[in-house]
Amino acid sequence: MGLLIKNGTIISAVDEFVGDILVENEKIKEVGVNLSEEGHEVVDATGKFVFPGGVDEHVHMGPFNSYSFETSHAAVVGGTTTIVDFAPQFEGMGLIESKDKHNKERAEGISTADYSFHTMVMDTDDKLLEEIPLMAENGLATVKLLMAYNGTPYHANDELIFRTMQIARDHGITVMLHCENGDMIVELENQLFEKGNKLPINWSYSRPALVEDEATRRAIYLAELADCPTFIVHVTTEGAMNHIKEAQERGLSVYGETCTHYLILDESYLNTPDIEGAKYVCAPALRPKPHQEALWKAVRDNDLIAVSSDHAAYRGGFAAKSLFEFPNIPPGAPGMQDRLAMLWSQGVEKGRISRQRFVEIFATSPAKMVGLYPQKGLISPGADADIVIYDPEYRGIITHADSYEGTDYSTYEGFERIGIAEKVYLRGKLMAERGKLVGDKGNGRYIKAKPYGLTYQNFKKEVKDKVLQ
Ligand code: MN
Secondary structure, eight states: OOEEEEEEEEEOSSOEEEEEEEEETTEEEEEESSOOOTTSEEEEOTTOEEEEOEEEEEEOOSTTTBOOGGGTHHHHHTTEEEEEEEEEOOTTOOHHHHHHHHIIIIITTTOSSEEEEEEEOOOOOTHHHHHHHHHGGGTOOEEEEESOOTTSTTBOOHHHHHHHHHHHTTTTOEEEEEOOOHHHHHHHHHHHHHTTOOSTHHHHHTSOHHHHHHHHHHHHHHHHHHTOOEEEOSOOOHHHHHHHHHHHHTTOOEEEEEEHHHHHOOGGGTOOSSGGGGGGOOSSOOOOTHHHHHHHHHHHTTSSOEEEOOBOOBTTHHHHHTTOOTTOOOOOBOOTTTHHHHIIIIIITTTSSOHHHHHIIIIIHHHHHHTOTTTSSSOSTTSBOOEEEEEEEEEEEOOGGGOOSSSSSOTTTTOEEEEEEEEEEETTEEEEETTEEOSOSSOOOBOOOOSSOGGGTTOOOOHHHHHTO
16 A cells, blocks of 8 residues: 655746655655545655755754754754754774764664765774775765864864865765864954953854855866865855856856745844843854845745755753853754745745745755765655655744754744644655654654765866976
C-alpha cells in the first residue's frame, strides 16, 4: 500500500500544477494527474500547496556549546526535512575521522531530520590537504574555512585557503568561505572594549559591512587565482553581494547564500539599552536596513542561490547568553524551525519572490550545492518522499511557545506567519502536523554528499593549468 497525495498544487523550482503524488517504500514513485486510489492511503491536498521538504544547508549542531541533533525535529516541524551540519575538525584529528566521530557522538540514532555534513577546517596542519582527495569517497563534498575568528582554531589564513582551493577543485569539492576580515574585527573589538563598551550593539560596530565586503572580494581573488568553485556563506551586505555578482558576470564559479535573519532582522535588534540584544548576536552581524532589500533582490534574481538558517542555538538560551558582555557574547541565532514560515510570509506573500523561487532557495538549490540532489530537494519519481503539504490560509504569530529549538526564545518572536506546514513527510513517513511533532524522533538518516555539486555546473578548468605549467 502506498501513500497517495491527491489534488494538491505541486510547486517545483520551475513550475506548478494540480496533480497527485504516489509514494511507496520511502520514495516518490509517480507524479501525475488522476492517479488510481486503489489500495492506497489517500490524503486530499485540494487547495493546498505541495512542495519538497526543505534542505537547510547551513546549520550548527553541537559546537559553540549549541544544542545538537537532539533538537533536529524542530527543523522537521517547520518543513525542513534535511539539515547539513558543519562537522568541526577535532584537535589532532583529520577531516574525515572528525566527521565520523561527530556523527557517532551527536547524530547517529539521535537526529530526527535526515542529515549530511560539511567538513570544517580548525587546524592548519598540512595533513588536511592530503585528505581532500579522499573526501568524496567518504560522502563529503564541501570544505569550509573561516577568514574571521583570529586567534582561535576557526581562523584560516589566505595561504591555507588558497592551497585548499588548488586541491579541492581537482576533486569536485566545493570550498565554502566565511568572509570577514579577522584582523579588522580584532582591532575594532579591542578599541571598543578599551573604551568601556559592553552592550550587544558593539558586536555590530566591531564588524561593520566593510569587514565583510573586503573579505568577500579577497575570497573571490583567491578563488580566481586557484580557479576553484567557491561558495560564500551568509552574505549579508550589498557590497559583498555585488562582488559576487560581478565575479559571476566574469564567468567565475563563485556563488553565495544568505540566511533568513539577514533578510528579516536589522541592526536595531542589537541596539538595546540592556543585554536583550544578545539574542541577536551572530556572525556576520545584523545589518542596517538598506542591506535587506538588496539581499531580497539578490535572492529573487538568483545572484544568491540559497537561504539557510545558520541555526546555532546556544545551550541555556538567552538566560545563558545574557551572562556575557561584549565582546564575549556567544554568537549564533536559532532559526531552523521558522525558515519556511519566514520565507513564505515575508518573501512569497509580500511579492518579493515567486513560489517557484521559494522552492528553489528553500530546497532545490541547497540540495544541489551540497551534492544531495536529486535524492533531496525535488518532487520527482525516484526522489526521497520528503514532502510538505502547505495550508496557505492559516494565520498566526511566531512565538517561542511553539518552538522545538530547545532555547528560551524565538529569533522571530511576534512576526506574523501566513500559512503553515499542514503535514510534513520524511521519506514517506508523517512527521509533523500543523506545527506539532507527530512522528518518532531519532530516525533521521545520514545522506552522503556527492562531489561536483552546483558550484561546478559551469566550471571549466583553465587558470591553474596556465599558471602552473
Ligand atoms: Mn555558520
